[in-house]
Amino acid sequence: MLQTLTIQNLALIEKLSLDFHSGFTTLTGETGAGKSILLDALGLALGERADSGLVRHGTARADITADFDINGLAQVQTWLTENEFDDQEDDAYSCLLRRTITSEGRSKAYINGLPASISQLKALSDLLIDIHGQHEHQSLLHSNKQLELLDAYANHPAQLQSVREAYQQWQSLKKRHQELLEQQTDRQSQLDLLSFQLQEFDKVMPVADEYDGLAEEQNSLAHANEIKQAVFNAYDLIEGDGGVSEKLNSAIHALESVTEYSPALASVAEQLNSLLIDAQEAANDIQAQDHHIDLDPVRLQAVDDRLSELFGLAKRYTLEPQDLVEKHQQIRESLAELQDSDASLEQLKQEIDLAETAYQKAATALTKSRQTSGKKLSDTVTDAMKTLGMENGQFKIDISPADKPSATGSDAVSFQVTANKGQPLQPLAKVASGGELSRISLAIQVASAEVASLPTLIFDEVDVGIGGGIAEVVGQKMQQLGQHRQIFSITHLAQVAAYGQHHLNIAKATVGEQTLTQVTTLNEAERVEELARMLGGMTITENTRNHAKEMLATAQKG
Structure with missing residues (x-):
């Protein structure tokens, strides 16, 4: 899990060091306070593209360090050993990712203090953390993203690899056969x-x-x-x-x-x-x-x-x-x-037939795995839709033969949905309104998170477009997820924020002639004030405070 994030000279942050805990942590603050800067900083540490414009004005370099506890994460420890980034001298269960960016745009990356490439940083971060963005629901409209999400949920990397290798072998033989055929024309x-x-x-x-x-x-x-x-x-x-x-x-x-x-x-x-x-x-x-x-x-x-x-x-x-x-x-x-080209052509034809058979076998096994997982994910998302206020909603993953085979298999995946009783299932893009799409996306993300193997999940304002009792359900869901892994939620909803076991507030402050972003860990009384602000806006009444206090007490009982 993410233990510490240290940021220096990034945007409005001069120097900031945050310690994190297991469970569910909420991050709140007024619009423009700098919540996105924290995600930008973490993204840089995880290998995202560097932008020199993020370096704080008047400074030469931004420096971001993310410290992860990898105790029990065998896959991460194996990756570090294989790539010679394992730390034999210090704590073997800690992994330090560091990124520096100069005001001229130059960037350097480090893993456990050793120089690393950006691709290595990204490969390692994919094993540590997953960020669900607030615009995630838009990507769900694309069929390739739907297939990718289903495969992630099914968690069958070995079968995907088998299909990819079989496809590459098949296509390589077909290419060689075509080259020989072309040579035959002036043989x-x-x-x-x-x-x-x-x-x-x-x-x-x-x-x-x-x-x-x-x-x-x-x-x-x-x-x-x-x-x-x-x-x-x-x-x-x-x-x-x-x-x-x-x-x-x-x-x-x-x-x-x-x-x-x-x-x-x-x-x-x-x-x-x-x-x-x-x-x-x-x-x-x-x-x-x-x-x-x-x-x-x-x-x-x-x-x-x-x-x-x-x-x-x-x-x-x-x-x-x-x-x-x-x-x-x-x-x-x-x-x-x-x-011997005639004999070679015949031999290649036989090899192509065998390679195609091997591909079809691997692709069929992958299809079956997708169908099994698709049924389970469909039921889970349907249940989640009902809890999110879509009582007559139904979600189904349709798996049909693709127009042509590819390295990802022979399947075409379509997310089908209906939000109203008596209406037939149709492709997601055709039937979902903006608000419905947000809730369906959230249902899918929560369902996926429940089976995810990653230790840390971040939800960046994925609850946009919902409110009231449904927002409370979202908070409950995230609190439940926090029992098994580290969960962060950047939210504008008091109903969601109340369910966090830990609460961070992001705010702007003027220090001398400078405007800085500051992050504060809130105690119970401060949480009540923040929830009241989120509920009541500019004017906070005693009733609003009482409501916030009751909301927090109810959420923390869970």
């Missing part, structure tokens, strides 16, 4: 082209790494005479008459003949001897290389011809010679695939 021309290309490549038959090896060999063969002459000259300069070896030997003998008189020259002689050994080894290596130098004009011509063949093929296909082998394989595979 023969493609076959001729690929066959010709394969013949060209088969004639040349490029081999992996061949081109680089031949290029190196060509370079050696083309310069064999130069290489051989250089090797001969080098060897002769080392081992020939008057060469390096002979001169080093002479130098060594000269020094060794006088080392008896100059011992220091012995080390110099050793250095020269080491040089002589290195020179002789180098000469041996040069001589060995001489045997590998091939003066073979026939081989050179063969290498030139092969390189010319490879280069010519690469040029025709705008390739590097090193890429010929890969291209050869691609042509083989494309030709084989095209030659």
Whole structure:
């Protein structure tokens, strides 16, 4: 549940920290006092779109933090762990959502102090809280919203996922089948082209790494005479008459003949001897290389011809010679695939039939679940309509085959209603007046809330358009919901506000030169005054206060 909401520099709020409790909490205040700002703040913490215009005038940044108690919320704890937002050091049963917005419009989000994306913030908040807006009844007129609401009530995410995956697999196979069919229109021309290309490549038959090896060999063969002459000259300069070896030997003998008189020259002689050994080894290596130098004009011509063949093929296909082998394989595979396209089409057709059968099976199971839940929700909403002053009202969810299958199944959902006895059921949009639509919407929302798994529900002026005894029933309903989860109701109706276990008042106040929004937790006496204001308007009489006191006492007995 929501434990704390902290707001800084948002609209008319300078700094505000609110502690919340379990059960049913009402929020009241005069029009324009700032009740919507609290919802805007909470919405920002939950990942709603940021608007720099909400940043308090004259400040650089707004900062909103919402602290949730997630003890017992296994799904939330699992999500935090999987996304690496679980807090191992602090309270494992607390979840902190934070959002900052600068006056330039930049926004940052955090989960348990760690940077998060807005999509992650929204995904997590969907597991924590649900807000029923005052304009919710308008969205109920759309069939997609009606289907969405029924699925939420049925609580069958696994079946929805099965249908979605089966549909995607079915459509993917159909798309591939269509692509192959389109390829069939110019199949023969493609076959001729690929066959010709394969013949060209088969004639040349490029081999992996061949081109680089031949290029190196060509370079050696083309310069064999130069290489051989250089090797001969080098060897002769080392081992020939008057060469390096002979001169080093002479130098060594000269020094060794006088080392008896100059011992220091012995080390110099050793250095020269080491040089002589290195020179002789180098000469041996040069001589060995001489045997590998091939003066073979026939081989050179063969290498030139092969390189010319490879280069010519690469040029025709705008390739590097090193890429010929890969291209050869691609042509083989494309030709084989095209030659087998008839078999592939038949195989795909069989797979499409199987995928369609799997989809129909999953969709049928989903339809049955919707029908079961639709009947239950219809009865529940009908009962709620009666308690909300529509004694002859009847509500029914009609589930019929959709025009075409989709990722959400094969059903078309229509909310059917009649408000008067003897009148047939018709689509919601055709028969409900504004006031009736508000009450029907409220009945649906309350019925949905009773089975909701979310720990916190907020009703934002959903009781608009009703009053009197019906408003009292709404208050009773919300008080009952508050026995199982945390309920907030922003309301203008004293009959609803009286049923709250906790009561917050939102008001504007002038502090110095500034106008600020303030929130106060009301005690019993203050609640009586607020209820009297809501009942009596500008002039509050003692009778109005007594009425408010009696209303509060009666509501709190429940």
